[in-house]
Amino acid sequence: MTAPRLRDLAPEQALRRLEIVIVRRLDGLLQGDHLGLVPGPGSEPAEGREYAAGDDVRAMDWSLTARTAVPHVRDRVADRELETWALVDATASMDFGTGRVEKRDLAVAAVAAVGFLTDRTGNRIGAQIVGGSGARLVPPRTGRPHLLALLRALLDAPRTPQDAPGGRFLGAGADLLRRTAGARRGLAVVVSDFLEPAESWVRPLRLLAVRHQVLAVEVVDPRELTLPDVGLLTVVDPESGRRRDVPTASRRLRERYAAAADERRAAIAAGLRRAGAAHLRLRTDGDWVRDIAWHVMAQRRLAAAAPGPVPGGAA
Structure with missing residues (x-):
């Protein structure tokens, strides 16, 4: 059910x-208590770990480094x-x-x-x-x-x-x-x-x-990504109200639909990247x-x- x-x-x-x-x-x-939905350093100290190439030297934990005699950095949480x-x-x-x-x-x-x-x-x-x-x-x-x-x-x-x-x-x-x-x-x-x-x-x-x-x-x-073969399908654009009969039995039409959907998804992803x-x-x-x-x-x-x-x- x-x-x-x-x-x-x-x-x-x-x-x-x-x-x-x-x-x-x-x-x-x-x-975890905080949902880290997007990347980015925070301000609260988290656990220490050994220094690795590429780590920000400003995050060095000198107290932990002195106690262990091994360079350590302190991660930050959101x-x-x-x-x-x-x-x-x-x-x-x-x-x-x-x-x-x-x-x-x-x-x-x-x-x-x-x-x-x-x-x-x-x-x-x-x-x-x-x-x-x-x-x-x-x-x-x-x-x-x-x-x-x-x-x-x-x-x-x-x-x-x-x-x-x-x-x-x-x-x-x-x-x-x-x-x-x-x-x-x-x-x-x-x-x-x-x-x-x-x-x-x-x-x-x-x-x-x-x-x-x-x-x-x-x-x-x-259904915004692929079109199934269900014969003649009447579709309505919910934002404009326009109606159209679509012959979904056409393989070429379904392939064109899928290609157009892929292009739209790629354009959305590219736009969001440009927006940061x-x-x-x-x-x-x-x-x-x-x-x-x-x-x-x-x-x-x-x-x-x-x-x-x-x-x-x-x-």
Whole structure:
């Protein structure tokens, strides 16, 4: 029997399910109080280790070196108190899903993963929700009640039949978030399918990354990557409302569709690199808990290996 989707559950049931999955499974995989979502050195001292070629000499632990007679450095961990902002895409294209969940549900899960794993340390989290019905601000606060209220706002974000043609919500949302977050450095998590033209959001994200660490969570559905052979298929663009009959029995058409999808994914990845954002891709038919854990562990290894600041991390 297929498990009910988040939208099929009462808000309290949906949030409770997310919390159980994240705290029991993801927290067990990561084993840490702070979710290191993006690379970059922090300010709190961690364990000492032997010096290796390429290590920053400014991280030398002279006390430990004197006791062991072997050069040692002291690693750093991310700062405990962090202000996190989530920029969440609630446009019509997110109301789609042929996998285990809708893209909108996956966006809520991604924000929940960040929130549940960081709220215990006193971090503040806020959100900017953008879509065809306008932008909604959830100011950053601490505590589990606030986090649950934020996630409930994401679940309750209005669904619009379609967005205004040519709408550029993501870039405008990033500009608004940059002005709202102010000069205090923090983490900005941008959750979207990034289907808007890259030129509309690359520069705003790059400006956001000047003061903040930026993690881009790209949500993808398998039908956006490949087209199955199901005969004549009527498709509707959720953002423009346009309808088209597609003869999916054509092998050439399916190959062209897959090639165009690969090109779009490559353009999105290139745009996020230009913006200086760390990139995490989640699929509606995949194991999003595992994918988040792998991303975090990979970024931790990258941060530990880097002698200095790395792209997408803290300066």
